[in-house]
Amino acid sequence: MSVEEVVVIGAGIVGACVARELSKYENLNIKLIEKEIDVSCGTTKANTGIIHAGYDDDPMQYPVRAALCSKGNALWHNMVEELGLHVNWCGSIVGATNEDEITVLETLLKRGITNNVPNLKLLIGEEARRLEPKLKNLKAALYAPTEGTILPFEAAIAIVENAKSNGVLPVLETEVVNIEQKNGGGFLIKTSLGDFKADWVINAAGLYGDEVSKMAGILRTNNGVSIEIHPRRGEYWIFPSEYGSPVRHIVFPTPTGATKGILLTPDPEGSLLAGPNSEELSSIDKEDKATTRIGLNEVYKYITEKWGPILPPKNKCIKNFAGLRAEPQHGDFIVEGYERCTGFINAIGIRSPGLTSAPMIAKEVLNLMAKQGFRGKVKEKWNPHREPIPRTLFLPYEQRGRLVSADSRYAHLVCWCEGVSEGEIVEAIKRGARTIQGIGFRTRAGLGRCQGMSCQSKIVEILSRELGIPPEKVLLKSKGSEVLTCGIKDLVGVFNEPN
Ligand SMILES: Cc1cc2nc3c(=O)[nH]c(=O)nc-3n(C[C@H](O)[C@H](O)[C@H](O)COP(=O)(O)OP(=O)(O)OC[C@H]3O[C@@H](n4cnc5c(N)ncnc54)[C@H](O)[C@@H]3O)c2cc1C
Numbered sequence: 001m002s003v004e005e006v007v008v009i010g011a012g013i014v015g016a017c018v019a020r021e022l023s024k025y026e027n028l029n030i031k032l033i034e035k036e037i038d039v040s041c042g043t044t045k046a047n048t049g050i051i052h053a054g055y056d057d058d059p060m061q062y063p064v065r066a067a068l069c070s071k072g073n074a075l076w077h078n079m080v081e082e083l084g085l086h087v088n089w090c091g092s093i094v095g096a097t098n099e100d101e102i103t104v105l106e107t108l109l110k111r112g113i114t115n116n117v118p119n120l121k122l123l124i125g126e127e128a129r130r131l132e133p134k135l136k137n138l139k140a141a142l143y144a145p146t147e148g149t150i151l152p153f154e155a156a157i158a159i160v161e162n163a164k165s166n167g168v169l170p171v172l173e174t175e176v177v178n179i180e181q182k183n184g185g186g187f188l189i190k191t192s193l194g195d196f197k198a199d200w201v202i203n204a205a206g207l208y209g210d211e212v213s214k215m216a217g218i219l220r221t222n223n224g225v226s227i228e229i230h231p232r233r234g235e236y237w238i239f240p241s242e243y244g245s246p247v248r249h250i251v252f253p254t255p256t257g258a259t260k261g262i263l264l265t266p267d268p269e270g271s272l273l274a275g276p277n278s279e280e281l282s283s284i285d286k287e288d289k290a291t292t293r294i295g296l297n298e299v300y301k302y303i304t305e306k307w308g309p310i311l312p313p314k315n316k317c318i319k320n321f322a323g324l325r326a327e328p329q330h331g332d333f334i335v336e337g338y339e340r341c342t343g344f345i346n347a348i349g350i351r352s353p354g355l356t357s358a359p360m361i362a363k364e365v366l367n368l369m370a371k372q373g374f375r376g377k378v379k380e381k382w383n384p385h386r387e388p389i390p391r392t393l394f395l396p397y398e399q400r401g402r403l404v405s406a407d408s409r410y411a412h413l414v415c416w417c418e419g420v421s422e423g424e425i426v427e428a429i430k431r432g433a434r435t436i437q438g439i440g441f442r443t444r445a446g447l448g449r450c451q452g453m454s455c456q457s458k459i460v461e462i463l464s465r466e467l468g469i470p471p472e473k474v475l476l477k478s479k480g481s482e483v484l485t486c487g488i489k490d491l492v493g494v495f496n497e498p499n
Pocket residue numbers: 009010011012013014015033034035036039040041042043044045046047048049050051052174175176177204205206207208209212232233234235276322323324325326348350351352353354355356357
């Protein structure tokens with residue numbers, strides 16, 4: 001059996017899941033090409049992190065989303081265990097505050113049953129209020145116990161680590177700039193790092209999926225919809241765990257329009273996310289992740305008016321951020337292959353619930369390849385597991401002792417807010433972290449209450465030492481994001497210069 005070359009474009013959650021799924025086959029040689037310096041630098045790093053139950057997507061209007069979401073939820077329940085991810089299976093409620101909204105909950109319940117969502121319950125009056133006693137005016141709730149939250153960047157990083165251990169080659173800092181179809185089959189992928197041959201190309205380029213699709217000459221879906229993706233921005237507040245979450249579940253309002261509304265989400269670390277709102281941007285604004293006073297006020301005001309004054313004061317917020325949904329023209333995921341371009345598969349337009357659906361999107365990509373003639377030979381020794389970086393402070397006493405005696409850097413605390421040691425940071429660098437953000441995503445250093453105020457300089461020092469680069473070259477997150485302009489001594493030298 002000959003080995004076929006696969007290029008997956010984009011190392012967000014979709015590309016990561018596709019690469020991991022395909023790594024189960026010994027007759028595939030897989031490269032995961034990503035233009036940024038790290039995995040999970042696109043939409044995957046900035047979203048709510050909910051593993052949705054799957055009652056929200058109308059199968060008549062959004063058949064692909066409806067088909068993939070609840071199955072994706074079931075796969076995540078296994079994957080978080082296999083990959084050692086942090087998770088909060090807290091369940092969710094959609095809250096209704098009047099009779100009209102209760103009617104919408106009934107529709108969602110029916111839809112959930114159609115979409116095979118398990119254990120959904122419509123709770124009326126006291127039963128609903130017992131779940132969330134602090135919400136003002138709660139008259140009923142649709143309860144989905146299978147829903148939960150993960151840290152999406154941690155998930156994508158872990159999946160790529162696992163795919164790598166199963167033979168996938170991540171190729172970072174490499175932008176795909178063109179795709180040529182070769183006579184007689186196959187593709188030549190032109191990138192900023194040179195050319196790659198491929199028998200299969202999987203386009204998982206997120207917000208830029210339409211541009212990559214155009215490179216392959218695919219401008220319309222198989223149903224004739226123009227493939228155009230525009231960003232829809234969502235803004236958030238994060239409040240740290242020390243204020244305690246006012247809610248125990250993910251709390252959705254009853255939906256009224258295009259989005260799931262503005263939510264309250266307890267994340268796996270005990271922090272509370274409030275958001276996102278929803279703002280359409282033009283297709284030229286695919287990098288506009290700025291937060292705005294108007295957007296953030298909209299989120300805070302919405303929650304307060306809807307559920308009462310349950311949010312901590314604004315000045316207790318540790319971070320605001322914004323994410324960009326990759327919105328396709330018709331609102332549904334585009335997961336399809338093309339007779340007119342055999343071997344090219346789009347997995348794009350993956351707006352919400354794309355994080356939830358990603359493991360199923362990967363399985364669907366494999367089905368599409370099979371329809372085009374791929375016959376996979378399953379590896380005898382495929383490893384589904386990945387060891388998380390140990391979080392020293394939270395280990396049982398004896399385990400911590402063993403770790404510290406093997407490497408004393410595990411006893412040296414660098415980030416006091418999140419309790420992260422130098423040993424963990426060095427391990428993150430060994431596993432691929434190249435930036436301050438990459439360290440935070442792998443260890444949580446700098447993501448806590450002080451947001452790196454006290455540990456960032458130490459992290460710069462460690463990155464500089466381990467990567468063998470001067471501190472001025474250490475990046476916050478991407479090219480051009482150096483945090484220092486020069487060494488302190490140089491600065492002092494400048495001040496000491498005679499006039
Ligand atoms: C505000 C918000 C809230 C959300 N909440 C949820 C939620 O709670 N639950 C849920 O299930 N979903 C949620 N989503 C949706 C979810 O975040 C996305 O569906 C998912 O992250 C999309 O992943 P992706 O891999 O398709 O895209 P991305 O993460 O954007 O990955 C695409 C990658 O492709 C790379 N790339 C692009 N062009 C090129 C090129 N030419 N060459 C090489 N690489 C390239 C990019 O750099 C990027 O890393 C939310 C989205 C937003 C914005």
